[in-house]
Amino acid sequence: MLKGADIKPVVVVAPARGAFxxxxxTTASQLRLVSLLVWRDLRVxxxxxxxxxSWVILQPVLLLLIFHIVFGRIVRVPSDGIPYPVFAFTxxxxxxxxxxxxxxxxxxxxxxxxxxxxVYFPRLVLPLSASIGPLADFAVSSAVLAAxxxxxxxxxxxxxxxxxxxxxxxxxxxxxxGIWLAALSARxxxxxxxxxxxxQLWLYASPIVYxxxxxxxxxxxLYDLNPAAVIVEGFRWALLDRNLPHLGAAxxxxxxxxxxxxxxxxxxxxxxxxxxxxx
Amino acid sequence: MAPPCIRVTDLGKRYxxxxxxxxxxxxxxxxxxxxxxxxxxxxxxxDVWAVRNLCLEVNEGExxxxxxxxxxxxxxxLKLLSRITEPTEGRAEIRGRVGSLLEVGTGFHPDLTGWExxxxxxxxxxxxxxxxxxxxxxxxxxxxxxxxxHVPVKHYSSGMYxxxxxxxxxxxxxxxxxxxxxxxxxxxxxxxxxxxxxxxLVRDGRTVLYVSHNIPSVLHLxxxxxxxxxxxxxxxxxxxDVVNRYLQASTPAETPLSVRSDREGDRRLRWTGxxxxxxxxxxxxxxxxxxxxxxxxxxxxxxxxxSLRHVHVAVGIYGTFEQKLVHLSTDLTTxxxxxxxxxxxxxxxxxRCPLQPGRYTMNLWTTVDSELADWIQGAGAIEVVPGDxxxxxxxxxxxxxxxxxxxxxSARA
Numbered sequence: 001m002l003k004g005a006d007i008k009p010v011v012v013v014a015p016a017r018g019a020f021x022x023x024x025x026t027t028a029s030q031l032r033l034v035s036l037l038v039w040r041d042l043r044v045x046x047x048x049x050x051x052x053x054s055w056v057i058l059q060p061v062l063l064l065l066i067f068h069i070v071f072g073r074i075v076r077v078p079s080d081g082i083p084y085p086v087f088a089f090t091x092x093x094x095x096x097x098x099x100x101x102x103x104x105x106x107x108x109x110x111x112x113x114x115x116x117x118x119v120y121f122p123r124l125v126l127p128l129s130a131s132i133g134p135l136a137d138f139a140v141s142s143a144v145l146a147a148x149x150x151x152x153x154x155x156x157x158x159x160x161x162x163x164x165x166x167x168x169x170x171x172x173x174x175x176x177x178g179i180w181l182a183a184l185s186a187r188x189x190x191x192x193x194x195x196x197x198x199x200q201l202w203l204y205a206s207p208i209v210y211x212x213x214x215x216x217x218x219x220x221x222l223y224d225l226n227p228a229a230v231i232v233e234g235f236r237w238a239l240l241d242r243n244l245p246h247l248g249a250a251x252x253x254x255x256x257x258x259x260x261x262x263x264x265x266x267x268x269x270x271x272x273x274x275x276x277x278x279x
Numbered sequence: 280m281a282p283p284c285i286r287v288t289d290l291g292k293r294y295x296x297x298x299x300x301x302x303x304x305x306x307x308x309x310x311x312x313x314x315x316x317x318x319x320x321x322x323x324x325x326d327v328w329a330v331r332n333l334c335l336e337v338n339e340g341e342x343x344x345x346x347x348x349x350x351x352x353x354x355x356x357l358k359l360l361s362r363i364t365e366p367t368e369g370r371a372e373i374r375g376r377v378g379s380l381l382e383v384g385t386g387f388h389p390d391l392t393g394w395e396x397x398x399x400x401x402x403x404x405x406x407x408x409x410x411x412x413x414x415x416x417x418x419x420x421x422x423x424x425x426x427x428x429h430v431p432v433k434h435y436s437s438g439m440y441x442x443x444x445x446x447x448x449x450x451x452x453x454x455x456x457x458x459x460x461x462x463x464x465x466x467x468x469x470x471x472x473x474x475x476x477x478x479x480l481v482r483d484g485r486t487v488l489y490v491s492h493n494i495p496s497v498l499h500l501x502x503x504x505x506x507x508x509x510x511x512x513x514x515x516x517x518x519x520d521v522v523n524r525y526l527q528a529s530t531p532a533e534t535p536l537s538v539r540s541d542r543e544g545d546r547r548l549r550w551t552g553x554x555x556x557x558x559x560x561x562x563x564x565x566x567x568x569x570x571x572x573x574x575x576x577x578x579x580x581x582x583x584x585x586s587l588r589h590v591h592v593a594v595g596i597y598g599t600f601e602q603k604l605v606h607l608s609t610d611l612t613t614x615x616x617x618x619x620x621x622x623x624x625x626x627x628x629x630x631r632c633p634l635q636p637g638r639y640t641m642n643l644w645t646t647v648d649s650e651l652a653d654w655i656q657g658a659g660a661i662e663v664v665p666g667d668x669x670x671x672x673x674x675x676x677x678x679x680x681x682x683x684x685x686x687x688x689s690a691r692a
Binding site: 008009010011012013014015016029032033036040043044047115116117118119120121273274275276277 | 290294358359360361362363364365366367368369370371372373374375376377379381382385386388390391395398399402403404405407408431454
């Protein structure tokens with residue numbers, strides 16, 4: 001009896017000390033929770049829609065069609081000699097992921113407020129699963145892009161093998177923004193309404209509908225800090241043989257993401273302590 | 280001796296309440312930033328301790344009820360122990376896996392099917408995949424949702440939803456179970472099933488902290504209880520005593536029935552307390568409205584542990600001048616109880632309280648096997664306030680009778 005009691009885990013409830021004690025989901029059960037919430041979001045998102053999961057393909061394709069008509073045909077944005085649909089889609093692929101991940105993880109604490117009030121788990125599980133979920137859409141869209149490149153007879157270079165690095169960076173960048181917004185939107189309800197505007201602004205600050213070569217040189221330094229720009233350029237470089245993003249720009253934006261992510265974790269941890277009381 | 284399973288030391292939780300409105304928008308934040316820095320509450324704010332100076336030790340296998348009025352800190356205590364919110368001071372140590380059951384259907388999503396929600400909820404509550412698959416048939420059987428397992432739960436009746444939610448949580452099998460008020464939902468039959476399930480968990484040697492307003496279930500399940508008042512523990516002891524003190528506190532200026540000696544009978548059945556409940560919600564009510572459905576709950580115990588046979592109960596309701604107004608009796612309606620457990624409670628339900636606003640007293644009369652067991656005069660008080668008895672919003676003027684009777688008028692040529 002005593003022996004059994006000895007091996008039991010001891011849960012300690014006490015005020016947390018230090019801002020840097022970040023509650024990362026590390027145990028197997030918490031990681032299972034992440035994967036289950038990812039599955040739930042996917043399952044629920046298209047429940048009761050007539051077209052169901054086809055929306056995963058339809059959304060990027062329709063967006064692409066709009067961009068193609070507006071920017072490719074009417075405004076005639078230069079696309080560095082690449083067919084505009086392919087030019088735009090290589091950027092839309094990572095961008096759609098980033099924007100979805102940021103907007104969903106940004107409101108993840110509000111969406112699952114009921115859960116937070118009633119059961120304990122590291123709250124980071126919520127923005128984390130919200131940023132992992134859109135990777136499924138990313139996978140489907142990649143297949144659409146592959147089909148499109150075959151149609152235009154474009155062969156990707158072996159650099160495509162580097163693509164996962166840019167994708168990984170995209171996940172970290174989205175997570176950095178998402179964690180900050182999640183904590184902020186839980187504390188200040190106005191933030192929820194700002195998130196779509198922030199994402200919209202970010203879209204136009206990134207070389208998605210237009211090539212980065214259009215950006216005037218004097219804005220370039222600021223522009224390069226945008227991790228989405230580095231990611232999008234990286235995707236085009238890996239898939240379409242465009243210019244490599246500036247090394248300086250890449251380092252700067254990696255540094256920026258690291259700072260935002262770390263500070264976000266600390267801020268999130270501080271919010272987490274009183275989360276059940278404010279939601 | 281083994282260390283206690285739950286050890287709570289000086290636990291406290293402070294909430295800062297803004298008296299006007301919470302600084303929840305960015306504008307409020309900007310304004311507040313210029314106004315204050317530091318710990319002291321600003322003007323228009325005050326500190327409220329939901330729980331304070333709380334010390335409690337619970338040994339393995341013990342089942343402890345936490346009773347107290349709304350706002351006494353019961354739910355906050357469970358939230359602290361289940362780590363949903365962090366304490367402001369003090370600490371608590373819990374040995375073993377903690378399962379908290381603070382609502383029914385934790386994590387359920389309306390668009391997902393019953394089967395999917397079982398997996399989701401069970402995972403959120405901390406069950407491992409192999410445990411879920413092993414327990415799934417049991418959960419489904421307990422919830423009685425076999426035919427609807429692959430239907431989204433939004434199409435479930437509220438009863439089915441609640442059954443499924445409880446079934447998942449009840450099959451968690453943690454070492455320490457924290458339960459809050461879950462039995463306040465569902466029909467009577469299901470509530471009974473829930474109490475039995477919890478009793479089974481208790482028999483398995485689990486440690487349970489149980490918060491409920493359902494006094495009979497508290498008496499039935501928990502040998503020990505603690506009473507919270509305004510966030511502090513004011514009593515820790517045998518449940519019967521604690522419940523009596525609690526009920527006494529909720530009906531002020533009454534001597535608790537359990538300590539009254541001005542009674543007659545052989546005490547084979549002994550009334551220990553009573554509660555007035557809303558007949559529909561089952562919530563304890565301080566006052567009754569005219570026309571409100573009322574449940575008079577009478578708690579009792581007995582000297583032995585054998586069940587009691589042929590129990591007759593009568594409640595007399597008396598007005599200000601000791602005139603008897605109403606006689607409620609088991610033999611007039613449902614019949615005397617053939618058999619009652621050795622302790623528990625009986626309910627007397629009045630569909631629409633027919634008393635005019637005022638204060639009334641109750642006498643209790645009980646026989647077991649035709650022998651007088653307990654007779655207490657002035658056993659309790661009923662405070663009646665105006666209510667909409669006739670559905671017209673009107674009541675007779677004060678002095679125009681003490682009892683109201685439903686009636687209709689019509690005219691003939």
